[in-house]
Amino acid sequence: MTTSAHIDRLPRETYATLRPYVPLMTPVEVELSENTNQWGAPPAAVEALKACDASALFNYPSQPISPLIEELARYTGTNDTSTIVLGCGSDDILDCSMRAFAEPGDKLAYSDPTFSMSAYFGRTNGLTPVGVPILPDWNIDVDGLLATKARIIYLCSPNNPTGTPIPEASVRRILDESEGIVIVDEAYAEFANSSWAARAPNEERLVVFRTMSKAFGLGGLRIGYGVGRPELIEEINKASGPFKVNSIAERVATATIKNGLPWVKDRVKDAQAARTALRESLIAMGLSPLPSEANYVMLPVPNALAVAAHIRNNGIAVRAFSGLAVIGDALRITVGPEHMMKRLLDALKPALEATRNA
Numbered sequence: 001m002t003t004s005a006h007i008d009r010l011p012r013e014t015y016a017t018l019r020p021y022v023p024l025m026t027p028v029e030v031e032l033s034e035n036t037n038q039w040g041a042p043p044a045a046v047e048a049l050k051a052c053d054a055s056a057l058f059n060y061p062s063q064p065i066s067p068l069i070e071e072l073a074r075y076t077g078t079n080d081t082s083t084i085v086l087g088c089g090s091d092d093i094l095d096c097s098m099r100a101f102a103e104p105g106d107k108l109a110y111s112d113p114t115f116s117m118s119a120y121f122g123r124t125n126g127l128t129p130v131g132v133p134i135l136p137d138w139n140i141d142v143d144g145l146l147a148t149k150a151r152i153i154y155l156c157s158p159n160n161p162t163g164t165p166i167p168e169a170s171v172r173r174i175l176d177e178s179e180g181i182v183i184v185d186e187a188y189a190e191f192a193n194s195s196w197a198a199r200a201p202n203e204e205r206l207v208v209f210r211t212m213s214k215a216f217g218l219g220g221l222r223i224g225y226g227v228g229r230p231e232l233i234e235e236i237n238k239a240s241g242p243f244k245v246n247s248i249a250e251r252v253a254t255a256t257i258k259n260g261l262p263w264v265k266d267r268v269k270d271a272q273a274a275r276t277a278l279r280e281s282l283i284a285m286g287l288s289p290l291p292s293e294a295n296y297v298m299l300p301v302p303n304a305l306a307v308a309a310h311i312r313n314n315g316i317a318v319r320a321f322s323g324l325a326v327i328g329d330a331l332r333i334t335v336g337p338e339h340m341m342k343r344l345l346d347a348l349k350p351a352l353e354a355t356r357n358a
């Protein structure tokens, strides 16, 4: 047995300043902090899970091409199974892409603020993350991103946490003028007006990330996927290794796309209507929410951490950000059914008043 004197030399040195992502999981009555589907899980998924044959669990999941990949190729419009790679959530696809398309020491550029896991997985894979602040109109700084000459450029559209979409022309310029891989994370594409997924296989260096955790209401199932031309998808598969998606998740997700799409589309419409209503209510309170094409709204407010803590004492969770580039302090509020939005709005006003001079 070795002595514990050497334990501090065992982890990777570059991990010393990394902090694990720990979601704030203390239960609340109204969960508006994670952008999950607050209308619930699709009935088609619940049915499919009940119908799963547990005695078949001794088998590995289906390989190499699962029925889920066939459904996703149809759903995204690529109609080609070799353009899709499955992951244990799209976080897994993000992680795999960082080591598939760059060597340790290479730069990963991202527009700041954006989804924090991009820089996180960049670092765990030895890359150097470089944040490029958004412009005052909240759009990405195309010239700034190009100037990094990064090996990977990560974009998120609609962007988490701002909710704003990236104009197609901006992505087009990055694709045309950059030299490395371009990732467009479309975790919220179902709520938005445009997507690159169907066109991704025609682009030389584009990979689009999608997930079933948000619009599909299946965050607990852990299904994400990447879309791109087969040569790029093959590289992500190499970085992934086999069997990242378990056979139960595969069955339930397949059934949901086969039988649950009308439900998902109706809930997307509900979320879009709730988004419009929430923004109107906030504007009526004299506040200035950002435009959104996602299932959440970003609301700049002073002392956001204190405001969120106040709201949480009323049983409602929202996500608070402090000192974001260009935006400063802000709350990110997931939209949900009317009763949830009413509780949020009822709690927000006193929280803003109580923290005004904090």
Ligand SMILES: *Cc1c(COP(=O)(O)O)cnc(C)c1O
Binding pocket: 035, 088, 089, 090, 091, 092, 115, 156, 160, 185, 187, 210, 211, 212, 213, 214, 219, 222, 223, 224
């Ligand atoms: C929620 C989210 C994801 C994570 O999705 P999983 O598929 O649950 O891992 C990825 N990207 C963005 C921008 C997200 O907001």
